[in-house]
Amino acid sequence: MQIRFDKLGVVIAAIVAYAAFAAPFATFRANRIVPGQARSILEALPTATGTLLLAIIVAAALVALFRTPLVLRLVASVVVLAALALLIGAAGTFLTPAGNTLARVSPASGFWILIFAFTLLLADVLTRLNLSPLARVGVLVVAALAIGLLLISGSWDNLSILKEYANRADSFWAEGSKHVTLALGSLAAAVIVGLPLGILCHRVERLHAGVLNVLNIIQTIPSIALFGLLIAPLGWVATHVPGAAALGIRGIGTAPAFVALFLYSLLPVVANTVVGLAGVPRAANDAARGMGMTDRQRLFGVEFPLAFPVILTGIRIVLVQNIGLATIAALIGGGGFGVFVFQGVGQTAMDLVLLGAVPTVALAFAAAIVLDAVIEMTATKRRVETA
């Protein structure tokens, strides 16, 4: 049998070789802000465990390197990811001196690169397996459950990021819910305003260019500048409009963050609504009118269902963008996971930064997978004929 290399596998194997043998696996620090000392896999784990992990990694890298059956590649990537997840926790326990509450152990570059490499392998396998949308969501749920179990089991408790979490458990969930509320709330507002605006732009030719240009310009304003621009008008509203202050509208805080996210969300929603409606086949539209549908029946019965997958794509862009952007809200006291990021930057405590960044990335990633699946499910049934 001829041995053949897998193209992506070559890249993955090279990355893995560097990460496993040259890059540090974990970082040890005497306390949370001093510079850390690098520890390789063999230094970070008991000798037997460390050797086992290295063996697993090398074996999986070989599976990736050559053309091997998809199932084998799937098993290899899952086994390595699980081993890495379990053993980074073990490294935390092993490296922390008994009774020492100040010492911190955190994953180092080698760990993250290994995670990246084998996630790449897993993603490649899942793409080649051509999973149905529901199956992809299923994989996401399984992965989320596995991570949840690891968190609950306490096997990561000796890692620095979870020590940061333990100190801020209450505010973590409060900021988390604020983050999600900001991202979803501004999305909802953008959909409520953007859909009718998009329909209006589609129907009234003169509005089209004007509205989209204004939204384009808003999109180019840097977020911090937009916050600054909003302070004065919202402050004025708070002092001059009765009841506004009671609703929480102020120059800084949640209100301007919400307004800024809302403004950024409008362009994708409006633009995709316009594009989606313009893509409705002319013949279908003409037939709908010719058979006696009223304008409203045509909008809700024909145009809207046909434009829906494209509109949903706009909503997906907005949701992922908002989850990331909401981090900035912390700058003006708007709360969210950004609070930990900016506190961490201020204290040079990188693990606190990660406490804010990791959940944000995970949320955005999950939202993208779920909405992609939904889009694919709505689009397969509504495939527009080419005739």
Add this chain to the structure above:
Amino acid sequence: MIEIEGITKRYDSTTVVDDVSMVIEPRTVCVIVGTSGSGKTTLLRMINRLVEPTAGVIKLDGADNRSLPGYELRRSIGYAIQGHGLFPHRTVAQNIATVPVLLGWDKARIKARVDELMTLYQLDPDAFGPRYPHELSGGQQQRVGVARALAAEPNVLLMDEPFGALDPIIRNKAQEDLLAIQKRFGTTIILVTHDMEEAVHMGDKIAVMDAGKLVQYAKPAEILANPASAFVGTLVGASERPFRLLSLGRVRDAVEDGSAEGEAISGDASQRDALAELLWSGRPALPVKGADGKPLGRVTVDGLVKRAARPA
């Protein structure tokens, strides 16, 4: 009966339809022919008020078509277009049920009507009803488009180049099917096309339009025999005229006494087909049989050639 009286449509300074008057008899097929930009589609769309006329009146069975709101008027008139315009997100059965649903028929009646039409159009309701339009062939899509237009049993059916996207073989079949269904339901059909062959084949009367004006409105034989203008003559095509004239007649009408050798041709076939068969086989005469298979007589090359000559 559809009475079109002095209908004009102007967009800014351009006149698309210019003072057209004509009467379409009930239960007939009227074909509007013209080159692109002749205003034929606009004229058609003014009948169901997809386009509102600048001047003039259109009466359906004596009633001004503006006495109802546009959408209600359109629900009572069938409408089929080129490229069929099926809704890609709805199943075949849902597509056909569009107008009955708009009219608020009850479910059992809609189901019965959809099944009836699909059976009529040789589409098995259980197999094709739940499919989506993109899963059908071009010819099937076209049939569903016409079935949808006929769903609410309209007296009038407007068709805008309904066979334009079909290949020649399927087009012939679709034309035959439409004529059969027209006879069965007694529907008045107004069909727009740029194809004179189709017009001669389908039309009880042909309306020829040029630059927004109605230049001739007459029976096909009259149009072929006496084109009202050079334009109509060009549209008919000088070299095609005798054959088109023959295609209007049935073999049974050209039968002569006597007998001939060879396989018999059906009395329902067109005289054009009979002449083609005679020329191709090099024989002077063909036997003719009736629908029951009994011999009716014969057709001859000489007899058919005389019939292909310009009527006096």
